Amino acid sequence: MMVIYALLAAALVGLALLGLFTAKHLIRRLLAINVLGSAVFLLLVVIARQAEDLDPVPHAMVLTGIVVSVSTTAVALALILHAADARRRRQPQKQGGADE
């Protein structure tokens, strides 16, 4: 059973990197980073699962990681939104200049 999840984690890392480097839209890249994060968490827990007893330390690390990844996602989204807002505000001025 562990083999399946180890393979899944490795496959997800590859897929996420492929998406990260080929996607054009910033939100798509953000999604790729999130999938990459999930894959890394999966790797951590799969490795933790191979110990004789259940190792709680990687579990705590992954819990911390999930909260950190939602924070980075929120920061990136806020940056994307404010950048789009700034672009939108700049564009009408440019059109006005062209009319004159």
Next chain:
Amino acid sequence: MNEYLLFDALLATGVFWLAWQTLFAASLFRGVISFMVFGLLISLVWIRLQAPDIALAEAAIGAGVTGALLLSALGRLEDTDSPSFRALPWRSSAFWSGGLVLLLMMIWLAWVSWELPAPGLAAEVEAELDRAGATHPVTAVLLNLRGFDTLLEVAVMLSAVIFIWSLGEAVVPEAPKAHLPGLPALATLLHPIFLLVAIYLLWQGAHAPGGAFPAGAVLGAGGILTLLAGGVHWMQQEDHQRLLRLLLVAGLALFLLLALGGLAATGVFYQLPVAWAGALILLVEVGTALSIALMLMAFYLYGEPSS
């Protein structure tokens, strides 16, 4: 045993397919929805890997809160940025060499995760458990044995809030209650359940899967729903800003007080006195859960309220 293997294989295939949809689906909206379902399926994977704490947090944060953040951002972007996707240049040599490197990396990762020695710290944590103030190992690690990590994590979240708020004014969430008249009623109906689940998870955390993170996530998800229904006016009001900021800092402040108190009482930074550890952990958990919930709601504003 065989049925379990079949289930694992199906689950892994489903997760991989959803990740593919997330990254390569033609429309961005479809990608975001696939990502939310991906989060839900991944929490099933956590259950299979005997990590119920992570499953709870992933379902609430990974699928719920992140999904809500992405969807609301998508709704605000729609008029300027059309979902665009650059098709893979299948024939270019750059694609093939990059793909080869990726493939080698994947094989190496799978091999490493299989071969890596995994001694585990289970015995060490077990030995400390009766002095840690919580009988659930993950809670004990999070709030006592490796409490410093959790302190820094709350600090990371708080700095994310400060960063987002420093970008400019809040983009006031466009309450969709005009289109959906049932939404405020639904939010009001569901809110007690969110509260109940959060308090239950918080209380259960000391001896079973649960604790401050899932509780804060559930509370934050409920808060975002209420925010959507236009039920949280006080976050935008001028005279409540001081209180809001105080509550946002409360989790980190409690953590720091505890760490410094430990330094004063025992001479070691973040060393909880054994006799009080249980009560102190509960206190910090309540503060952290409230702070996490509020910070998740603060993310959702995408800017500083009423500036």
